[in-house]
Amino acid sequence: MPSPSPRALLTGLGAAAIAVLAGCGTPVGTAAQDRAAPVVADDLPPGSATTTAPAPTPAPPRQLAGVGPRTLARIPQQTRQVVLVTGRSRDSSDATVVLYRRTADGGWKPGAAWPAHNAKDGWTTDHHAGDLRSPIGVFTLSDAGGLRSDPGTRLPYHHSGGFDIGGRGFRGEPLAGSFDYVVAIDYNRATGVTPLDWTRPMGASRGGGIWLHVDHGGPTHGCVSVSESHMKQLLAALDPALHPVVVMGDAASLAG
Known part of the structure; x- marks a missing residue:
């Protein structure tokens, strides 16, 4: 069986390296990788769960009932x-x-x-x-x-x-x-x-x-x-x- 050419060896090593960096052998660019990608706060739209909610307005003091x-x-x-x-x-x-x-x-x-x-x-x-x-x-x-x-x-x-x-x-x-x-x-x-x-x-x-x-x-x-x-x-x-x-x-x- 003929030996692979040096160019073929480099191509195979490069593909293996990319596969390892992608994690668990998942090819780059798949939906699984997209799900694993971290999400930063700056990427979230306004009003999302990470937005700081305004402080609640305190209730007014209770008054004497019926007194004007x-x-x-x-x-x-x-x-x-x-x-x-x-x-x-x-x-x-x-x-x-x-x-x-x-x-x-x-x-x-x-x-x-x-x-x-x-x-x-x-x-x-x-x-x-x-x-x-x-x-x-x-x-x-x-x-x-x-x-x-x-x-x-x-x-x-x-x-x-x-x-x-x-x-x-x-x-x-x-x-x-x-x-x-x-x-x-x-x-x-x-x-x-x-x-x-x-x-x-x-x-x-x-x-x-x-x-x-x-x-x-x-x-x-x-x-x-x-x-x-x-x-x-x-x-x-x-x-x-x-x-x-x-x-x-x-x-x-x-x-x-």
């Missing part, structure tokens, strides 16, 4: 606790109470919603003694007290037999125990004294003695009432260092 800008503007800057009392309607005695705390981002974190009662004939922006309406507004919460001993509150607590009450409410329900625990709402009252103090800075005709107190199962004369267990929770949570206020009124008025 005019009402919000009345809340003191230093306030970190809000008892929000939202009446069902202007003439309703049914309401909901939620305790909020201001968060680090300036928003408000709500607690549980509690059923409540307010005055028999609803709400007013011009409260007067005997009108059977609760005053609408933003009021500080400075003093607490009750017929029973202090359940554990950081508010000044005035324990006194003067909180005893008898008789019946508008629906014939007994009123006994209604003032076992109270928090004075600072409407037309002096602060830093017992809720039983009857000083009326705006005059007696403008009413007073507006409290958060234990619910007796019916409308009040002007106060806001929640269950005894919720009053205890409220007393335990309120902290003078957080400058608590109550924001109270019917839903339509608070939305303003």
Whole structure:
């Protein structure tokens, strides 16, 4: 058999070298080699998986539910606790109470919603003694007290037999125990004294003695009432260092 020529040997060696460089004996230019070729980021079209996604927009701070800008503007800057009392309607005695705390981002974190009662004939922006309406507004919460001993509150607590009450409410329900625990709402009252103090800075005709107190199962004369267990929770949570206020009124008025 004749020996291959030198040119044929070089041609064979070159083909073998190319085959080795191509990997696993795969000929250059085949689909398999194209699949194995590395892909660099610059080759990818805009919007591909390797494109850096924009940072998500943070959610806005949570606000007091149903409270509009005019009402919000009345809340003191230093306030970190809000008892929000939202009446069902202007003439309703049914309401909901939620305790909020201001968060680090300036928003408000709500607690549980509690059923409540307010005055028999609803709400007013011009409260007067005997009108059977609760005053609408933003009021500080400075003093607490009750017929029973202090359940554990950081508010000044005035324990006194003067909180005893008898008789019946508008629906014939007994009123006994209604003032076992109270928090004075600072409407037309002096602060830093017992809720039983009857000083009326705006005059007696403008009413007073507006409290958060234990619910007796019916409308009040002007106060806001929640269950005894919720009053205890409220007393335990309120902290003078957080400058608590109550924001109270019917839903339509608070939305303003």
